[in-house]
Amino acid sequence: MIRINLLPHRAAKRALKKREFNFLLLGTVIAAAAAWYLGKLYLDEQISAQQRRNDLLVAETKKLDGQIEEIKKLKEQTAQLLARKQVVETLQVNRAASVKLLDQLVRQLPDGVYLKAIKQTGNKINMVGFAQSNARVSTLMRNLESSPYLTSAELVEIKAVTERNQRLNEFSLNISLKGLEDPNAVKAAAGGAPPAPTAAPSSREKVMQAITK
Numbered sequence: 001m002i003r004i005n006l007l008p009h010r011a012a013k014r015a016l017k018k019r020e021f022n023f024l025l026l027g028t029v030i031a032a033a034a035a036w037y038l039g040k041l042y043l044d045e046q047i048s049a050q051q052r053r054n055d056l057l058v059a060e061t062k063k064l065d066g067q068i069e070e071i072k073k074l075k076e077q078t079a080q081l082l083a084r085k086q087v088v089e090t091l092q093v094n095r096a097a098s099v100k101l102l103d104q105l106v107r108q109l110p111d112g113v114y115l116k117a118i119k120q121t122g123n124k125i126n127m128v129g130f131a132q133s134n135a136r137v138s139t140l141m142r143n144l145e146s147s148p149y150l151t152s153a154e155l156v157e158i159k160a161v162t163e164r165n166q167r168l169n170e171f172s173l174n175i176s177l178k179g180l181e182d183p184n185a186v187k188a189a190a191g192g193a194p195p196a197p198t199a200a201p202s203s204r205e206k207v208m209q210a211i212t213k
Helices: 009-108 134-145 183-191 203-212
Strands: 113-121 124-131 150-163 166-177
Touching: 009 113, 009 134, 009 150, 113 134, 124 134, 124 150, 134 150, 134 166
Parallel strands: none
Antiparallel strands: 113 124, 124 166, 150 166
């Protein structure tokens, strides 16, 4: 028996192309979905890797912060130790300076001069005493100026007094120790130079003025 296809030839071809198009569209959608999924996996992996690097950087930063704090503490401890060392050295210098001062006073004190009080502030020393005459005070100041450890002898005051029924001259003078740093001068240098003092009469002029009175 002979079979005869009654469907139109063009309609059959159109249906075939439509099926091919549907398969192609489906394949494209599947391929696009696969590409999207693979891209998402890649991006997720990149994000995870970057997050791991960020976490590592944060951990290293915290570690460095801890080390910086330790360094700061060590610096503070070092500064405290240096300050204590400076204090000890200053005490040693001042102790030696005090010994030199007493030795020089014994050596430079002329006859007829007696010391009543000695006060030291830094490298400045104030002496109060009695002398049998103004000339003895002048001799004392010359002796102090010639000392290798003392300098800047300056007469503050001299006046006639009666001590134990004796007519004496009570004097007050200032001297400076050589080689001993004055804390006030250091403070002034750190905070700015102090204003220049007005001109004052020299020690010799003061002695001469006191003698002529």
